[in-house]
Amino acid sequence: MTGTNTGEGRGGTAALPPHGDRLRGRVALVAGGGGGPDPGFLGTGAAIALLLAAQGAVVGVLDLAAERAEWTCALIGRQGGRGVPLVADVTDEAEVERAADALVTAAGRLDVLVNNTGITGDAADAPDLRQWDRVVGVNLRGTMVTSRAALPHLRASGGGSIVNISSAAAVRAFGSGAYGASKAGVIALTADLAYSWGRFGVRVNCLVPGHLHTPIGDRGGEEGRELRRKANLLQTEGSAWDVAWAALFLACAESGWITAAALPVDAGATAATVLGMLPLL
Numbered sequence: 001m002t003g004t005n006t007g008e009g010r011g012g013t014a015a016l017p018p019h020g021d022r023l024r025g026r027v028a029l030v031a032g033g034g035g036g037p038d039p040g041f042l043g044t045g046a047a048i049a050l051l052l053a054a055q056g057a058v059v060g061v062l063d064l065a066a067e068r069a070e071w072t073c074a075l076i077g078r079q080g081g082r083g084v085p086l087v088a089d090v091t092d093e094a095e096v097e098r099a100a101d102a103l104v105t106a107a108g109r110l111d112v113l114v115n116n117t118g119i120t121g122d123a124a125d126a127p128d129l130r131q132w133d134r135v136v137g138v139n140l141r142g143t144m145v146t147s148r149a150a151l152p153h154l155r156a157s158g159g160g161s162i163v164n165i166s167s168a169a170a171v172r173a174f175g176s177g178a179y180g181a182s183k184a185g186v187i188a189l190t191a192d193l194a195y196s197w198g199r200f201g202v203r204v205n206c207l208v209p210g211h212l213h214t215p216i217g218d219r220g221g222e223e224g225r226e227l228r229r230k231a232n233l234l235q236t237e238g239s240a241w242d243v244a245w246a247a248l249f250l251a252c253a254e255s256g257w258i259t260a261a262a263l264p265v266d267a268g269a270t271a272a273t274v275l276g277m278l279p280l281l
């Protein structure tokens with residue numbers, strides 16, 4: 001399963017994940033699910049949307065940028081699936097509620113919410129506080145806004161699964177300022193929502209990805225890629241698919257007794273000490 005370029009297993013980047021039935025009859029909403037322009041090099045949101053669709057779900061692809069939402073839906077359509085493009089800013093409650101309602105009107109129900117939206121900002125040593133507010137607003141408050149909009153629909157379906165996307169920057173210092181702080185908040189919010197909404201049959205879990213090779217996270221060229229390969233215990237580079245497969249697991253009934261978890265998807269990077277990593281770099 002490793003090293004393929006078909007979207008199968010980890011490490012692949014092409015947009016053709018294998019099909020299955022794990023989410024047949026289910027409806028998912030992926031916030032920040034837009035993508036483009038290269039179907040061979042996907043961001044995390046697009047890979048998650050494609051994988052959930054390939055497992056039979058109708059997928060609402062919510063994004064700030066209409067063309068990015070439509071791009072992912074077109075790719076889902078080319079796979080034989082159904083994507084519903086939705087435009088909203090996750091910080092805007094009314095827009096997000098309208099988008100969630102539109103998805104349920106179009107597809108009949110809601111079972112899964114993936115909160116993938118995330119933006120970065122200034123380093124911690126030179127923060128512009130307006131930008132700080134925007135980063136926390138999108139990454140942390142946005143996760144609450146979409147979850148709150150989804151809750152009545154998840155309850156109407158008899159329960160469901162919310163998958164939040166945090167970051168290794170939440171648990172290891174990285175100089176990322178508001179980004180790391182907001183992503184740490186996402187981990188805390190995950191446990192808190194799991195506590196509050198478990199009685200409704202709503203599971204809430206969180207993925208904690210390490211440094212990935214994605215269009216937005218692609219920094220440092222070939223040298224950056226080599227460093228990303230070395231800076232973990234498997235000595236390989238992570239892709240959007242690695243996060244997507246973990247999100248699929250948390251979305252499916254197979255993870256039905258897992259809630260309030262924060263699962264690292266980082267090839268062990270955050271488990272090692274800095275001194276322990278030095279011989280590997």
Ligand SMILES: NC(=O)c1ccc[n+]([C@@H]2O[C@H](COP(=O)([O-])OP(=O)(O)OC[C@H]3O[C@@H](n4cnc5c(N)ncnc54)[C@H](O)[C@@H]3O)[C@@H](O)[C@H]2O)c1
Pocket residue numbers: 031032033034035042043044045046062063064065068088089090091115116117118119138142165166167168208209210211212213214215216217240
């Ligand atoms: N790429 C990495 O190395 C990495 C590492 C750890 C965690 N993450 C997290 O994974 C997630 C995905 O990152 P990615 O780099 O793969 O990006 P991505 O390709 O999944 O794109 C994110 C999408 O979010 C959309 N978006 C941004 N602001 C929005 C808003 N206010 N409302 C609605 N949509 C909005 C963008 O238009 C974009 O399409 C983020 O939460 C990020 O913080 C990424």
